[in-house]
Amino acid sequence: MADQSFLDDLRLAHVLADSADSLTMARFKALDLSVSMKPDMTEVSDADVAVEESIRRNLSRARPRDAVHGEEGDDTGWGPRRWVIDPIDGTSNFVRGVPVWATLIGLMDGPDVVVGLVSAPALGRRWWASVGGGAYTGKSLASASRLTVSGVTNVTDASLSYSSIHGWVDSGRGQQFVDLMRDCWRTRAYGDFWSYMLVAEGAVDIACEPELALHDMAALVPVVTEAGGTFTNIDGRPGPVGPGAVVTNGHLHGEVLRMLAPMEPTEELQL
Structure with missing residues (x-):
C-alpha cells in the first residue's frame, strides 16, 4: 500500500497519533482544562503542550537522529530528516468543545514532506500518506480507503x-x-x-x-x-x-x- 522506504516512518506516525489521541480525548471538554494566550495572541491549552511533549519523547527514542519542529517547543536536532508537529490544529475549537481539531504529524526529508498524518479523534477520522504510496483514510494501515480528489474543472x-x-x-x-x-x-x-x-x-x-x-x-x-x-x-x-x-x-x-x-x-x- 505504501512506498517501502517510508513505511516504517508511516507506522511510527500512527503510533505517535494513537498516543496523542488518548491524551487529547482525555482533555477534550475537561472542566479543569488550562488555557493561556501566547505572545502572538493565539490560544494554547495544557493538552497542546502535553501532546507535543509526548510526541517529542517518543521520537527521541524511536528516531534519535531526526530533528523535530513543533508549534509549542523549540526546534531540536539537525539534519535532513525533520518531524513537524502541530499537537492540536484547531485549538480554539478544542477549548470551546467543537470537535473539529486534529493532531498533525509530518516528516520532511530535506525540503520535501515525505510522510503526513492527520488524526481527528473527536470526528473519528484519520488521514495519511507517504510519497509514492498514495493517500488513505481509515482506522489503521490495514483498514483504509484510498483518497482521490474530484474531477471538477470549472x-x-x-x-x-x-x-x-x-x-x-x-x-x-x-x-x-x-x-x-x-x-x-x-x-x-x-x-x-x-x-x-x-x-x-x-x-x-x-x-x-x-x-x-x-x-x-x-x-x-x-x-x-x-x-x-x-x-x-x-x-x-x-x-x-x-x-x-x-x-x-x-x-x-x-x-x-x-x-x-x-x-x-x-x-x-x-x-
Missing part, C-alpha cells in the same frame, strides 16, 4: 472551503477572495485541517488560507498531493512554504491562483 461548479475572511482582508487580497467566493458554486467554512482533507477526499474542490505556519501545513501536503491534488502557497510556489496555502484538485489551480493574485492598490473591497 470554478463555477466548485465547492470552496476556508477558515475566515479576516485574514484575506488583512493580507490585502480580500476583494480577490470575495470574488472567488462569488464565482464558486458553493462556499463553506469547514476550516483548519478539515478543509484540506475534504479536498483530498474529493468532497471539496478548493481550500485556501492566507496565513499559515510550517506546522499548520507540512502534514497536509502529501495527503493532498498523493490524492492527486495540488498544494502551493498563495503565490503558486509548491509545498508548505507560505505565505498561506492554496489547495485544489489540480484542475482548478491555475485559475484560482490567477483570481487571488494581487490587485492594484487603488481597488477597494466590495462585500
Whole structure:
C-alpha cells in the first residue's frame, strides 16, 4: 500500500497519533482544562503542550537522529530528516468543545514532506500518506480507503472551503477572495485541517488560507498531493512554504491562483 522506504516512518506516525489521541480525548471538554494566550495572541491549552511533549519523547527514542519542529517547543536536532508537529490544529475549537481539531504529524526529508498524518479523534477520522504510496483514510494501515480528489474543472461548479475572511482582508487580497467566493458554486467554512482533507477526499474542490505556519501545513501536503491534488502557497510556489496555502484538485489551480493574485492598490473591497 505504501512506498517501502517510508513505511516504517508511516507506522511510527500512527503510533505517535494513537498516543496523542488518548491524551487529547482525555482533555477534550475537561472542566479543569488550562488555557493561556501566547505572545502572538493565539490560544494554547495544557493538552497542546502535553501532546507535543509526548510526541517529542517518543521520537527521541524511536528516531534519535531526526530533528523535530513543533508549534509549542523549540526546534531540536539537525539534519535532513525533520518531524513537524502541530499537537492540536484547531485549538480554539478544542477549548470551546467543537470537535473539529486534529493532531498533525509530518516528516520532511530535506525540503520535501515525505510522510503526513492527520488524526481527528473527536470526528473519528484519520488521514495519511507517504510519497509514492498514495493517500488513505481509515482506522489503521490495514483498514483504509484510498483518497482521490474530484474531477471538477470549472470554478463555477466548485465547492470552496476556508477558515475566515479576516485574514484575506488583512493580507490585502480580500476583494480577490470575495470574488472567488462569488464565482464558486458553493462556499463553506469547514476550516483548519478539515478543509484540506475534504479536498483530498474529493468532497471539496478548493481550500485556501492566507496565513499559515510550517506546522499548520507540512502534514497536509502529501495527503493532498498523493490524492492527486495540488498544494502551493498563495503565490503558486509548491509545498508548505507560505505565505498561506492554496489547495485544489489540480484542475482548478491555475485559475484560482490567477483570481487571488494581487490587485492594484487603488481597488477597494466590495462585500
